[in-house]
Amino acid sequence: MGTEKIVILTGAGLSAESGVPTFRDTNGIWAKYDYREVATPEGFARNPVRVHEFYNMRRRAHAGIRPNAAHAALARLEREHEGEVWVVTQNVDALHEAAGSRNLIHMHGELFRALCAKCGARTPWSEDMSLTTACASCTAAGGMRPDVVWFGEMPYHMQRIRELLEAADLFISIGTSGNVYPAAGFVAEARAAGAHTVELNLEPSEGRSLFAEAVYGPATSVVPAYVEKMLNAGGVSVPRT
Numbered sequence: 045m046g047t048e049k050i051v052i053l054t055g056a057g058l059s060a061e062s063g064v065p066t067f068r069d070t071n072g073i074w075a076k077y078d079y080r081e082v083a084t085p086e087g088f089a090r091n092p093v094r095v096h097e098f099y100n101m102r103r104r105a106h107a108g109i110r111p112n113a114a115h116a117a118l119a120r121l122e123r124e125h126e127g128e129v130w131v132v133t134q135n136v137d138a139l140h141e142a143a144g145s146r147n148l149i150h151m152h153g154e155l156f157r158a159l160c161a162k163c164g165a166r167t168p169w170s171e172d173m174s175l176t177t178a179c180a181s182c183t184a185a186g187g188m189r190p191d192v193v194w195f196g197e198m199p200y201h202m203q204r205i206r207e208l209l210e211a212a213d214l215f216i217s218i219g220t221s222g223n224v225y226p227a228a229g230f231v232a233e234a235r236a237a238g239a240h241t242v243e244l245n246l247e248p249s250e251g252r253s254l255f256a257e258a259v260y261g262p263a264t265s266v267v268p269a270y271v272e273k274m275l276n277a278g279g280v281s282v283p284r285t
């Protein structure tokens with residue numbers, strides 16, 4: 045079993061078969077909502093009620109949502125591969141955790157956490173949120189927002205992510221369209237550091253030409269098959285590109 049370091053970037057396509065809408069597919073979230081109104085600091089300042097309603101709807105829509113076979117395959121890889129496996133997810137859902145992934149970084153924050161603008165506390169949050177919601181930590185009201193990274197804000201844990209990419213032997217991108225930076229640039233960083241790069245997606249992404257290898261199809265079939273191949277091929281035999 046190899047001890048290769050594996051870094052996996054995931055996007056909305058990984059949760060699609062769990063019933064979570066993606067952003068840019070035909071019936072995606074951005075086909076129904078204007079991201080400038082519901083996913084930017086300016087939109088929140090202009091109309092916080094609308095933004096709270098958007099995230100309240102998304103929290104409620106996650107009730108009963110379960111991880112799928114692709115989430116489970118990534119948790120299995122972390123358990124069974126001898127080397128380090130890290131998932132860097134753009135997703136704000138809690139499906140990687142529910143499937144058992146432990147080495148997990150939410151670079152765009154988490155739908156089920158709240159951030160208090162008054163005291164900076166981040167607390168688990170699954171209820172509706174409004175302008176009158178009080179902070180669980182400082183008890184002040186009026187400063188609560190979802191702990192998600194909006195367009196124009198800096199994604200979380202970027203230093204740690206860059207260190208992981210620098211040390212990766214294998215970089216796998218799953219279920220992301222490659223439209224949003226800095227995540228869309230991770231494949232180039234991993235490749236420059238000498239990692240083998242793989243895209244597992246329903247269809248070729250914007251960054252398709254940057255990957256050394258690609259397998260296209262639904263995540264619930266492509267991801268378990270790729271993990272099975274890696275674990276049964278006596279480890280990850282990655283050519284050093």
Ligand code: APR
Pocket residue numbers: 054055056057058060061066067068069072134135152218219220221222223224244245246247248249261262263264
């Ligand atoms: N299996 C595998 N891939 C799928 C599936 C599936 N069942 N369904 C859709 N996909 C792919 C699509 O082909 C597309 O390439 O998942 C990708 C989803 O792309 P986006 O909707 O753009 O989602 P994502 O790439 O995660 O968006 C990145 O943009 O809006 C911001 O912060 C938001 O984290 C999000 C970021």
